[in-house]
Amino acid sequence: MSGDGRRTPSTAPVERERLSRSLIIDAAIGQVDRDGVSALSMRRLGKQLGVEAMSLYRYVNGREDLLEGIVDELVGELEVAPEKGLGASNGWQAYIQWLAHEVRSMALAHPAAFPLVATRHPAAPWLRPPLRSLRIVEQFLNALIDRGFTGEQAVDAYRTFTSFLLGHLLLETATLGAETGPASEPLDEGNADVPNRDEDVELADYPTLLRLRPLLSQDDTEAEFERALEALLDRLDMSLSQ
Amino acid sequence: MSGDGRRTPSTAPVERERLSRSLIIDAAIGQVDRDGVSALSMRRLGKQLGVEAMSLYRYVNGREDLLEGIVDELVGELEVAPEKGLGASNGWQAYIQWLAHEVRSMALAHPAAFPLVATRHPAAPWLRPPLRSLRIVEQFLNALIDRGFTGEQAVDAYRTFTSFLLGHLLLETATLGAETGPASEPLDEGNADVPNRDEDVELADYPTLLRLRPLLSQDDTEAEFERALEALLDRLDMSLSQ
DNA sequence: ACCTGAACACCGTTCAAGT
């Protein structure tokens, strides 16, 4: 707290760039990535930026708007490629494949923030998470239409594709959080010198679960994503040709 | 605040039943349904129950545990039917159809609470939302195995089915919230005397979106759910016979 | 056994005031 106008780096929270909306939002994303949404507060965010919380209100319209900003930023980072060498026949399949992985990368890069993208109410009822910006939907529809879809088919594909992404990516980020766990909780259940782990006790009542546990535990979410994506492409393909 | 030990009804918040965990959780669900999760606070909840907030801590291990309780209660309400007349060939399709609608009913009955079911970290990494209780998974696996699935096929079906439910139901509850809107926003659709509504201005930059807006707007989520469910059944059917 | 009062540390947000 010692005052100084010096430009000496010191060990202050951050180099104290001039404040701006996107600077604030980036810091917020970092905080969410590190400690989760519930740990994100205006006051903590201000502290990290070397500023009083009240200053943030110049650039951000309160906490809700900050969360909105996070979502917009993450969705905005998706580059819906202006060509990547794809274009011939089967081009639409390559395009969807590529976009699917693009979105998945974003989700896995920000697993704690992805639920915001998934659950905040979109700006319009026909904007569906996680492809919830006008820009992205426009590009998506155009990409498919350029590759032979009718408008109706493109809209259909938008619907099935968003559902697919939401289901798989939210599941992946949710269980990913479960592995990391609620941080430092040593698993409090049956805490009597723990003769039998709580989980095992309960499992005893569920024989099929117990038997199939090995199968259930080995989930390769990556492979599952790929398989489901193939199934999605097949389904779209069928509805195209009929 | 006027004291009385009388049993006269009065206009007090609630009849002041003896407090209990499930009473508290039910009240919490009601509060979430009415005003959303962010409006749920220990103090407000206490008030509604005619009790000081601190009393709740006898039955509930803090706010996080309360949210956990809400999820468990909602998932627990799903009856994974001990027979409903289904059993013959094609029995597994009827079963999955039925369960899908069961879960959908729950989600639509509690659209504001469903994101909790969808995004809270499950107790085990292999428990996947929204079918995230040991009891339900056990019943689900048994139902399929009884109808001819191998263990591996049943586990596969669990994975694809949960992804399907999560994607569709979260999308449905999310956009459903958007229609109800952030409260008091007067429905911007073609709002005549306003020369150009904010949204229209933006839309002007997105010609394809503008052209396809009618198609995008008319989404019958019910029909979409049914169609996707059929596709899911087909996909499972194919992986069974091969 | 069950509930409460008082207290603590934190929160979002407003607004007049500083520079």
Added chain:
DNA sequence: ACCTGAACACCGTTCAAGT
């Protein structure tokens, strides 16, 4: 123009105390 101090109303949570 940009940031802050002080204040307000609210929050989760603990704990000694009441009945």
